[in-house]
Amino acid sequence: MTAPARPVPNRFRVWLVRPDCAEAGPSDDGTPLAMAVEPAEPGTMSARQARAYVERFNRVAAHTPSRLRAVALPVVVRYEGEPRPGEAVPVAVVKASER
Numbered sequence: 001m002t003a004p005a006r007p008v009p010n011r012f013r014v015w016l017v018r019p020d021c022a023e024a025g026p027s028d029d030g031t032p033l034a035m036a037v038e039p040a041e042p043g044t045m046s047a048r049q050a051r052a053y054v055e056r057f058n059r060v061a062a063h064t065p066s067r068l069r070a071v072a073l074p075v076v077v078r079y080e081g082e083p084r085p086g087e088a089v090p091v092a093v094v095k096a097s098e099r
Contacts, residue, residue, distance in 0.1 A: 012050035012072040014040040
């Protein structure tokens with residue numbers, strides 16, 4: 001069994017960013033960058049939830065002096081230590097006296 005290609009992100013994490021931060025500058029390909037400040041909410045969201053959150057937040061933020069904006073970034077949730085399909089894993093034997 002071979003390990004599958006990297007999983008396709010279907011979850012999003014919404015972050016608050018400072019788009020006018022001079023330290024961020026443009027990326028190598030010219031895409032504007034912003035400085036990440038903090039996650040807007042704990043956990044992840046579906047594409048629809050993230051889109052609605054970003055639209056609402058940015059609509060309100062546009063009418064305030066705050067320079068923060070929200071962006072949705074695709075993420076892949078994977079648990080640390082969890083094997084990938086096809087990966088060998090150690091098998092621990094638990095003795096009856098250890099249960």
